[in-house]
Amino acid sequence: MPPLPQPDPFWEIRVHEPNRDKGVSGLCVGYEQGQWRYSAFADYIMEWLPEFCLNSKERDELSHESAVKSLRKAANLVYQTDKYAKRGEFGEFFLHAAVRCVFDSLPAISKLFYESSMNNTVKGFDCVHVVGPLNDLELWLGEVKFYKRVSKAIRDVVSEIGEHLETNFLRKEFILIGNKLNEQDSYTAAVQKLISERTSLDKIFKRICIPVLLTYESNAVEQHTAVTEEYNREFCDEINHHFETFRKKAANLPQVRIHLFLFPLEDKERLITALHEKLKAWQKI
Template identity: 45%
Template sequence: MTTISPVFESDLILDEYIAETHFRGFSVGYEDSEYRYDALVELIFSALTDFSLTEKEKSNINPFNAQRKLKKAAKVIYATEKYSRRGEFGEILLHIIMRDYFNSIPAISKMYYKDGANETVKGFDAVHVVPIGKELELWLGEVKFYNNMAKAIRDVLPELQAHTNKDYLRSEFLFISNKVDDTWEHAENFLKLIDGRISMDKIFSKIRIPVLLTYDSKVVNSYRDACEDYKKELINELHKHHDTFRGNDLPKNVEIILILLPIEQKAKLVQNLHDKLRIWQQI
């Protein structure tokens, strides 16, 4: 269910065409017969500090250090011209959707723990929690920021199997537990949730895995406005990809939520994002 007050107000940019318990489908649509690249770029950059900085750093942002914090948030994304296949912007998109549509709260900023400016961070692409009463659900996100749906599904499947392995999760939880900001309000309960002494059976029951897949869409490329025919064809396309995804051998011990975001041209979106990132890195 969509939160009443989305953190990033992404509902102003993203049209949610499918809103099922384990399946969400979005589109950004068009403006003046053009795909809304600028709107999507602005949405992604609105989440940059929330995605990149630690809880302590975010709580200390003020009018005097805001520019410096923004610059740091931009610099930890990457600092390379070999950016076409990097997935950080896809991770920010997942971060936004998890926050705005599933009411999640980030547990750690994995960008902050890179070993180098252009290193990629291993493990899950998002580590969030969703408070349910006095308990916490653990939301571990996966992203394939691709232009081809078949390849996105092909590449995410082995990661889902590997990342839901008991031994892998134990190792990942150990890494995560050492990175939790002790000023975070959920730190104590979160650390109890992933404590190595707890049975994995209990932990598995509280794990949700949102999987965001992007792709260059034939339907999006065939229209210039979000007319009724567009909506009908896009929904059909989204359901087709969902059926293909679910037709594979998926982990049975956790809940998986598929999130699809069709794009006109992922390459053009990435170029626009890169150009804006370079500007932010120099402010």
């Protein structure tokens, strides 16, 4: 499968352990002139907006001439969905960008396109991506918690993963996913075969990864104003500590590969404000 073009890298991946069972990546935004990089990160996330919002056919038709119109459409699509306009739930943007840039995935379904009707999101996974060649394809079904407290994020996401890996839930999700795939995409036949009701979940679990992205307001981030050796050490120690907590909490989940993205923040509300400002600007271009 040919790779999709990506925005230039932004996150510093300060911890990265892509283990086959449970892996972890620690995502760092860094600082600029003594400030956490709210505006620069919001700009970066906005560059993912068309890919996140548009379906594969619309992405394929994106050209230099249509770019402005498509960007405006993408921004308006976000604000037609209550959870973004009213509650600022931008975590799915972060998850999409993290899986794409760290594992070079392809989005199988646009999350907004995946909604059953306006403001009525399908109660399922927060991203549906594919990773790897067609003869060794993996289906990545993501979960995200855009939280302030890491302990609550870990508790809630482990519970949700358990619910989403139950047989009845998965079979219903696979039907919804199958119905939303674009027949023209190169990976569609492979995904359809993998998630077929004829395929045992035991076999499917070997080809699934659950990417999980958790945000939280971080002591390490808050206590520094520049990337130094001390900051890097404290950042990595914090990531490894929370990863170990997650591993213990997730020990009783079904045997499926999980990759945890930990994204420490300075202030969640300030980040939401920066994202809203960028989106409103994009609506007017």
